[in-house]
Amino acid sequence: MTLLLGALTLGLILSLLAMGVYVSFRIFSIPDITTDGSITLGAAVAAVLLVGGTSPIFATAAGALAGAVAGALAGVIHTRFKINSLLAGILVMTALYSVNLHVMGRSNVPLLQANSFATQGERLGQALFGAGPLHVLGWPVTPGDLAVLTLAFLAAVAAGVVLYLFFRTDVGTAMRATGDNPQMVRALGADVDRYTILGLALSNGLVALSGALLAQYQGFADAQMGIGMIVWGLASVIIGEALTGTRSLGLALAGAVLGSVLFRLLVAVALRWGLNPNDLKLITALFVFSALVLPRLLARRRGGAPAA
Amino acid sequence: MLELQGLRQTFNPGTVNEVRALQGVDLTLDEGSFIVVLGTNGSGKSTLLNAVAGSFFVDEGRIRLDGHDVTRWPEHRRASLIGRVFQNPFSGTAPGMSIAENFALAARRGRARGLGWALAPDLMGALRERVAGLRMGLENRLDNAIGSLSGGQRQALTLLMATWLRPRLLLLDEHTAALDPKSADQVISLSDEVIRRDGLTTLMVTHSMAQAVAYGDRIIMMHRGQVVHDFRGAEKRRLRQEDLIDRFDEIRRREQLDEGAAAMLRELYV
Numbered sequence: 001m002t003l004l005l006g007a008l009t010l011g012l013i014l015s016l017l018a019m020g021v022y023v024s025f026r027i028f029s030i031p032d033i034t035t036d037g038s039i040t041l042g043a044a045v046a047a048v049l050l051v052g053g054t055s056p057i058f059a060t061a062a063g064a065l066a067g068a069v070a071g072a073l074a075g076v077i078h079t080r081f082k083i084n085s086l087l088a089g090i091l092v093m094t095a096l097y098s099v100n101l102h103v104m105g106r107s108n109v110p111l112l113q114a115n116s117f118a119t120q121g122e123r124l125g126q127a128l129f130g131a132g133p134l135h136v137l138g139w140p141v142t143p144g145d146l147a148v149l150t151l152a153f154l155a156a157v158a159a160g161v162v163l164y165l166f167f168r169t170d171v172g173t174a175m176r177a178t179g180d181n182p183q184m185v186r187a188l189g190a191d192v193d194r195y196t197i198l199g200l201a202l203s204n205g206l207v208a209l210s211g212a213l214l215a216q217y218q219g220f221a222d223a224q225m226g227i228g229m230i231v232w233g234l235a236s237v238i239i240g241e242a243l244t245g246t247r248s249l250g251l252a253l254a255g256a257v258l259g260s261v262l263f264r265l266l267v268a269v270a271l272r273w274g275l276n277p278n279d280l281k282l283i284t285a286l287f288v289f290s291a292l293v294l295p296r297l298l299a300r301r302r303g304g305a306p307a308a
Numbered sequence: 309m310l311e312l313q314g315l316r317q318t319f320n321p322g323t324v325n326e327v328r329a330l331q332g333v334d335l336t337l338d339e340g341s342f343i344v345v346l347g348t349n350g351s352g353k354s355t356l357l358n359a360v361a362g363s364f365f366v367d368e369g370r371i372r373l374d375g376h377d378v379t380r381w382p383e384h385r386r387a388s389l390i391g392r393v394f395q396n397p398f399s400g401t402a403p404g405m406s407i408a409e410n411f412a413l414a415a416r417r418g419r420a421r422g423l424g425w426a427l428a429p430d431l432m433g434a435l436r437e438r439v440a441g442l443r444m445g446l447e448n449r450l451d452n453a454i455g456s457l458s459g460g461q462r463q464a465l466t467l468l469m470a471t472w473l474r475p476r477l478l479l480l481d482e483h484t485a486a487l488d489p490k491s492a493d494q495v496i497s498l499s500d501e502v503i504r505r506d507g508l509t510t511l512m513v514t515h516s517m518a519q520a521v522a523y524g525d526r527i528i529m530m531h532r533g534q535v536v537h538d539f540r541g542a543e544k545r546r547l548r549q550e551d552l553i554d555r556f557d558e559i560r561r562r563e564q565l566d567e568g569a570a571a572m573l574r575e576l577y578v
Contacts, residue, residue, distance in 0.1 A: 170412070170421040173405075177413055180402035187361070187400070188469075189387035189418040 003268055005145050011264030012152035013213045014232065015257040016159050018240065020206030021233030022256045023163075026246075028179040028199050033089035033230055034074040035207050037096030038067035040226035042208025044103040047221035050114040060117070060212040067208020068201040070096060075197030093226075100223050107223040109215075116216035121148040148217065155213060159206065160253050166202075167249055175199050176249075207233075228281045235284050236260035238291040309509045310337040310477055315359055315369035317533075329355040330366070331533035337477075342503055342510040344520045346552065347530035348559075353513045354395075356530065357481050360511065362386040374476040388418025391475030391508075393466050393483040393499075400466030403455030407446060407465065410454055411435050414469035438468060442498070460491025464498055471502050478503065480512040484519070496523065517549045527552075531559050 017039060024032035046063035050056065070092055078088040101107060111118075125147030133140040166172045177185045178195040185192055207229070215221040240259025244251040271277060317330040329352045337343055347353040359366050360373075362383035371379045378386050394400050401410050412426040432450070440447040442464050446457070454462060463483060470478060480499060484492035500523050503510050514520055520527050526544055529537035529552075537555055539547055 166423075168426055169423045170416055170426050171423060173409055173412055173426040174416075174421050177402040177405060177410075180404045181399070183394075183399050184402055185413070186383045187387055187390075187392045187394075188413050189384050189416075190413075190421065191382075191384045 002141075002145065003272060004265070005141065005149055007264045007268035008261060009145075009149045009152045009217060010214075011261030012149070012156040012257070013217055014210055014236065014264065015156045015260035016206050016210035016213065017229060017233045018236035018256040018260040019159060019163055019253060020203045020210065021230060022237050022240075022252065023206065024200060024203040025234060025237060026179075026252070027176055028196060028203075030078075030085040030196075030200070031089070031230070031234075032071070032074065032200060032203060033086065034071055034092045034096075034200070034204055035089075035230040035233060036226040036228070037093035037100070038070045038204040038208045038226075039211035039214070039229045040100045040221070040223065041070055041096055041103070042067045042211030043215035043221035043225060044100045044109070044223075045208075046212035047109040047111055047114075047215045048103055048105075050111055050116050050216070051109060053115070056115065056117045056120060056216065060209065060216075063212030063215075064205045064209035067211070068205030070208070071204025072197050072201040074204070075200035078200075079193035079196050097223065104221060104223065108220055109222075110220045111216060112219050117151060117213065118148055118216045118219065121151045152213070152217070156257050159209070160257055163206075164250050164253055171198075175202075228284070231281070231284050231288055232263070234288045235291075236263045238288060239263055242291075309339045309341075309374060310335070310360065310511070311370075311372040312336070312356075312360070313370045313372075315356070315371070316367050317355060317359060317364070318367055329533055330359065330369075333369070333530075333533070333535055335528065335535060337509055337511065340507045340509055341526055342508075342524040343512070343526045343528060344524040345511065345513045345528055345530060346515065346517070346520050347513075348556070349515075351530040352533040353530045354481055355533075357479050357511060357513050360477070361390060361392055361479055389476040390479055391417070391470030391473075391477070392479045393463065393470050393481065395482040395485050397459035397462040397466070397486055400469070401454045401462050404453060406451045407439070407454055407457075408432060408435060408450040410465070411469060411472065414472045417473050417475075419473075438472075439465075442468070458491070460487050460494060463487060463491070463495050467495065467499055467502065471506065471508065474506055474508070476509065478508045478510040480510065480514075482513050482515065485515070499523075517552045520552065521547055521549050529555060 017035070021035060024030050024035070042063035045066045046059045049059035049062055074088045074092040077083050077091060078085045083091075122144030125143035125145070128147070129143035133142055134146065135141070136146070167176055174185060174190045175195045175198065178190070178192050178199065182192045185195070211226070214225070236259040237256050238259070239262055240255030240257070241252070243258050243262070244255035246252055267280065312333055312335040315330045315333040319325070319327040319329055333352075333356060345353045345356065358364065360371060362378070362381060365380065369379070370377060373386070374389050376389070378389070402413070408427055412431060415431055435450065436447045439450065444461055444464065446461065446465070454465065457465070467483070483499070484495050487495060496519055502508070510524070512524065526538070526540040527547065528535050536559065
């Protein structure tokens with residue numbers, strides 16, 4: 001049960017990452033590797049502030065803001081300096097590795113003694129349900145874990161709803177159109193470069209928010225924690241699309257959250273069955289590869305048969 | 309309204325692919341006039357339109373629009389004055405977004421975009437009415453993705469979007485060329501209707517002589533990056549397709565003559 005609860009909580013926290021990747025990859029069609037750096041940046045900034053005694057809300061917000069700045073920087077490099085979006089992301093991600101080490105002052109900042117959302121959640125849980133284990137569907141659950149899960153759930157839902165509402169405003173609509181048809185957006189008087197920068201800032205802000213929460217949940221920030229995060233985000237987005245379809249924005253965002261949770265559950269089950277944790281990233285990469293290639297192969301088989 | 313002075317544009321200068329697309333174009337459009345731009349392939353007519361729209365900055369010359377010198381304005385800034393319909397029906401609309409959302413974008417052309425609700429109720433009301441006016445039955449499909457519509461429907465909607473906020477200048481770039489004949493007729497007569505109703509200053513590029521004769525109040529003919537003929541007023545009204553074809557033949561003959569004369573001179577003197 002603890003395993004299941006942990007996977008759910010982690011999935012919900014990383015659903016913010018999935019939503020960020022959805023914004024860059026699906027709305028702007030940019031596979032933005034800045035993600036790997038900005039999730040660590042969010043964690044690093046939040047961790048250092050928390051250790052210094054800052055309140056969790058402020059530390060988390062500062063982490064997200066730092067990520068947004070990193071994303072905007074990648075956007076500026078891509079649009080104003082006409083550098084390929086992938087390369088712009090690689091440049092910022094590489095630079096962020098050093099920045100993150102500077103922010104943390106070392107490669108790992110433990111948060112066990114700090115006052116964070118995780119410790120606050122546990123205290124809240126104990127205040128509400130007492131210290132003893134609760135029984136949910138007959139399984140013993142600690143009140144602290146349950147409270148943390150609830151907080152993660154609220155964070156994911158709040159982020160999803162805010163993102164959904166934002167993308168229905170004038171700015172948000174123009175942003176979505178920028179990814180869909182930049183030529184039309186220019187002809188309708190919107191600055192494509194500006195919206196791309198804004199979009200990448202939004203995406204990496206979400207990713208860094210996810211990193212800030214992740215650091216508090218797992219109790220440390222680490223310089224290596226961002227490696228391969230973009231692929232995990234992509235896997236979540238792709239699973240989500242299989243679950244809810246891509247027809248509407250709301251469904252796609254809900255899909256990203258569900259996809260992230262399901263992905264984490266699958267990972268937890270696979271690890272429980274004895275999957276070597278070292279193989280996790282290899283398998284995720286293979287999964288994303290096949291999810292991107294399979295639809296095209298199937299379409300070719302279906303469409304190409306009469307021509308032969 | 310629109311004033312072009314000595315526009316020059318060369319693409320890929322100094323290479324084997326050098327194209328002198330505009331070679332000194334001067335043109336003045338009066339308020340409310342509807343000008344048709346005719347020309348052979350590669351005559352520079354689409355380049356002229358793109359220069360006005362701001363797709364690139366011209367090498368030389370000035371562009372004045374509605375009292376502003378817009379020569380160095382980027383495309384999105386000029387869009388506050390210009391409505392535009394492209395040749396490719398896919399260029400003017402965002403395929404993954406609904407009809408209503410596309411119009412929400414058009415309703416803020418050249419205005420600041422904030423955190424207001426894009427699909428505001430008053431916009432939806434006006435939109436249903438205007439789209440019903442197209443008589444294509446699209447008013448009940450405002451939530452459908454625009455990518456699911458035919459080229460003709462998309463082009464009609466693009467026209468409606470370009471003119472939703474009255475543009476100071478309407479640019480039509482062979483906007484019926486990619487359509488089947490029936491849709492092309494629908495879209496061109498719709499264009500004429502909107503232009504007349506709102507008294508829009510319009511620059512329309514076409515290679516259909518029939519359209520050039522039937523619509524607009526002035527025709528300019530382009531060849532090799534220059535304006536070679538300018539028909540207006542009574543002359544334009546009298547003009548028939550055969551006259552236009554004669555003019556094109558004349559240009560072609562003159563060119564052959566030029567080449568013939570050059571060959572002769574070479575033989576004599578080189």
